[in-house]
Each structure stands twice: as C-alpha cells, then as structure tokens.
Amino acid sequence: MLYVCYDNGAYMNTGIQRSSATPYGADTTTSPAGKVKQGKEQFRKDLTEIMVAHHIPYAAQTVPVIPGTPYMFDLYNKAEKAFKITGAKFMNVLTPCPRGWRCDTATELEVVKAAVETCFWPLYEVENGEYKINYIPKEKKPITEWLKLQGRFKHLLKPENEHIVQKIQEEVDRRWERLLFLAKVK
Amino acid sequence: MAKRVSLSGNEAVAFGMKQINPDVVAAFPITPSTEVPQYFSQFVANGEVDTEFVAVESEHSAMSACIGAAAAGGRVMTATASAGLALMWEMLYVGASMRLPMVLAVTNRALSGPINIHNDHSDTMGARDSGWIQLYGESAQEAYDNLIQAIRIGEHKDVQLPVMVCYDGFITSHAVENLEMLDDEEVKKFVGVKREAPFALIGQDPVSMGPLDLPNHYFEHKRLQAEAMKNAKKVILEIAAEYEKLTGRKYGFFEEYKMEDAEAAIVVINSTAGTAKFVVDNLRAQGKKVGLIKIRVFRPFPAEELAEALKNVKAVAVMDKADSFSAAGGPLFAEVRSAMYGRADGKIVTNYIYGLGGRDVTTTQIEKVYADLFNAIETGKYEVYNYLGVRE
C-alpha cells in the first residue's frame, strides 16, 4: 500500500481551518491573525518524519511536477519507486491550494518552488532507514521568499512581526541542518 | 456428524469462525471479547484457516479494515465489546449503508462510564439503529448457531447487510457449556465458498464505492437500505429452517416458553432467559399461568409476530438490561409496547431495568416481577417504569 498525503497545510474542504500540518504563523479560520495573536502558534507537525519513525521501507517528501526545475520528475520518480517496493510506503506532497494559501493560481507553482528553494519543504526520501536528499539548493533562500507569495502569511511581514519571521527561519534552519546530518551530507 | 463439546461462548464463536474460514478478520482486543481474536490468530498461525488476520490499532480501524475487505469482495468477520463497539460507531453506519455483509461477534458488556467490564446490553442497544441486523443468543450453543446462520443471512442477495451476533459477556462468553458443533464439512457446505458480491473493488470491473450522495439520491439509497432490513425477516426464517434440517435446532425471531395459556409474561434478551425459565417452571408447578418470550432477532424487529404472541396475555413485563435514559423506559420496552399498540391492546405493559454493569439477577427478583404482574392484573394498580435489584 502506498499512502499519499497531499499536504495543503489546512482543513481546506471545510473552509481553511488550521491543522497540525499548518505552518507556524499562518492565518486560518481557526488560527486567525488578530489584535493579540498572529496566526498559528505551533510549528508544523513533521508528518514525513513521523512516517520515517515507523521504520517503513519507503518514505518520501516531494512536490508536484514543476517544469523547468531540476526536480521536475521528483514526484513521478518517487511514485514509480514506491509502487515497486513491497510493504507500507508513504509520500508527502506539498500541494498548492490557492484559496487557502491566498496565492495566484497562475503562479502557484512558483510558491511551491519557493518552498523547496528556502528548504521549508526539502525533497528527500528514506529507503530502509537511509536518508537521501534529492535536491540541495545552491543557495538557500530566506524564508520570506516563501512567506511573501501567500496571503495567509501577509501579517507576518509587518515590521512589528519581524521576530516571528526570525523564529520561523530558525526552525526551518534547524530542521534543514538536522536533515543534512541524517543524510550524511554534513 | 455433529459432535458434543464443552466450550466457553468465546471458544464456540472462535471455533465457528474457524469452520467458516473467512477471507479477512480484522480485530482489536477488548474484555470480554479478547479471546475470540486471540484463539483465531492461533488458527491463523497454525495454518488451520486461509484467513488474513489484520491486527489493527483500534476498533475504529478494525471496522474500517473490515469494510475495506468486504468492499473488496471478501468474506469478513470480527469481534468486539462495549467501548470497542462504541469506537466502531461511525463505521457501523458506513458499513451498513454501503450494504456490506460482515459478521461481528459482540460479547455484551456495559458501556463506560464509569468503566465496568461486566455484562449488560448498553453497547449493542445503542447500536440498534446503525443498520445492522442483530441476533441475540442465550447460550454458547445459540451464539455458535447464530454465528453460522449470520453469514448466510447477511450475504443473501435480498439483504446484503452486516450482522451482529450478540451474547452476554462473561456469563456466556467465559462459562463453559456443553454444546453441539457441526462438522467442518457441514459448515463449509452450509455457508458456501464465496459470498455473493454484486460489486467489488477487486472484481471483474473497477467500481467507485462510497460516493458523495446529495439530496437528489441519498433518500432513495436509505429507502433501499430499509427495504433490505425488511427482506431480512423472510431470509432469517428461511435460513433458520435450513439450519434446523441440518441440526434439529429450531430458531425463529424469538423463543416462546410456556406461552400457550400464559396470563403473565416477561420479555427478555440473552442469558437472563435461562434464569427466568427456571422461575417459570417453578411457578407453573404452583399452577401459575406464566410464560416467557426471549428475543433472538432485535433488528429487524419482529413487531407483528411479537404482538401476535402476546395477544392472549393479561400483563407483560419487558426486561431491559440497558437504560436508554429517555425517562420513558428502556429500549426493548419501547419497541415491545409500540409493537403491541393497535395489535394487542388493553394489556398491562410494564418495564424493568435490571442487571446494569453485571449486577446479578436472581430467581427471587424474577419471581417478584411475576408477582407484580399478578398483583397488577388483580388490582389494576402498577408502576410502568421499574428498576430491579438496585439500592434506592
């Protein structure tokens, strides 16, 4: 069985409520940004790592097919590999929801690209416990590149919320460094 | 040839499952049902069945896996009790509305809270409107017989519904009784090899199952589901007749015990019927015209037949081993009195809630119920709603 999670970062079907997958600071209908709160107050649950912890034969994180990128076929390759492995397999696919992310449908794949280039959403796979990062950006972009393209993070870019952006950056860095370590890149 | 054996109710059910040899059993342990999946997984480990055993992590998952397996076209069984059944709740309705035959053995146990592991019927009585057929059995023998018949009832082309086979936790599930088991070959022949699955996920053609069903179609689907439950009445009797030919044991919607000329009767479910029959015998020896009806089929509810069976009595006490907190009596009482309305009018009908959380019900208490009924007949004075054997 291959389990595919298309992670759009909230309960979109019922009208954009926060979930454990919602990123820190996101403005959703149940974690709204207001006068005293600035969106979701917890970091995103790392579902891919949770599945890795089950010690299943294959767990992978990827994005939709984005033409012109070095990782254009990452999704297809991982699905093809997963189907050929016997046992429980898992794929986590960052999937744009223009309504929930409040982004432009025409350029939504640019947003996904920003998730990869900022290392908010690293492309990697874990096969029988062995980590492999499938794409390492030459130059890791600051997290604001991902935040600024989406209406759900708009409030975070106000000067008074700079400390929140910094906090998000630190968490993204921490998780990326950990992944580099696990993949024996560092 | 049938053989005489001494088994607990859970053993009888597990051995019955072994003889049925289903395609999939997905189950999760819960007292007092645990032994069923435990014995069964030993059969799997020994290669005595061809079944795939799915060891899930909750009863919700157990029922979900059963639904997935039944939707695939497999023959599916599971077992649970009490909170386990409660955790299956959402999926009970889904399974029934998808018209998937499955057999669920329930060892009746009180629902929390407070937590209590002993017998009453609050678990399955709560699930009475989930769309499942419900069969109840007084003994290990009846649990076994109901289990074998349940496969055929649920899978019948005019029914296609899941079936609960209910028997009392500990009292029946753990007590060892003498019973008669069919030969493996006889069971195999009786249940047949493969269930009739008109549509299946891994059948000849791909199918989509479990669609979004909006106001334009939903009602018709529910109406068809209701019709299937009506059809089950006929099918239950047909299968019972076939089973009687094989075993000599007769089953219907309910058992009538010394009802021919009874003036005072009680209506009861499961093992308490055994205690009550003893009381009936004693009172009959004293010349008192008493009788008993033990419900076997609660869903579909045999309303007309029950009213017919009660048409000559003067007074009826309905015994409920579950409270529905309606402030208007227990679930069995509500159904029995409703069944009598317009069919067997002018009777005294009372309700006794008893035995909650495994509280023993004694012969003295049941004698009191009959005494109350005779007193009501003589004086015309009585309480409709009563609690039996509780400190107040």
Added chain:
Amino acid sequence: MPNLKELSKKKVRFTGGHRMCAGCGAPMVVNWILKALDDDERAVISNATGCLEVSTCLYPYTSWKDSWVHTAFENAAATCSGTEAAFKALKKKDLLMESISS
C-alpha cells in the same frame, strides 16, 4: 530521466469533469502518481473525506477509472489495509482474475 513524450501516452486513470477548484494542486498530484503505474496494472484507491473525495465522486458520477473507495475522514489507510488483506486472501484461494498492484 523519464521521457515526457512517453509519459503523455500513458493510460489516463483520472478523468476531467471533476469539481476541484481551478488551480488546485491535488488533481495534478493524483495524475502523476497514477502515471507511475504500468498500464496493465489495476489499482484500488482509498480516499479520505475531503476536497478530492467530494469533488471526484458525486453519485452517480466518478472521475476514477480504477476501483475507488471512500468510507470516512480518518481511516483511508485502515480501509485500504482491509482491501489489501482481502486481495491476499482471494489470491491465496485463486479467486482473482486480473493483476492489481499491491
């Protein structure tokens, strides 16, 4: 590196006409995942309650050319585990006619 031209010839398993929002990423993901199957393979897809489920199988229509099942919100995998178990059992009893990817 897969060949885009070759991939475009692969069997379409998820059809248009569904009611997902314009720009939603989910149908793209579904299409590409299913492309990774061989054309002669059959899949069973278990779908949790959500946008994809409510928008792709409204009675009496379906967008799915493979067998598809929806039961509830939180149990797509548990449902599928039962289907997988039934597949294994039926295979053991030699009651299957066609190959299905496990």
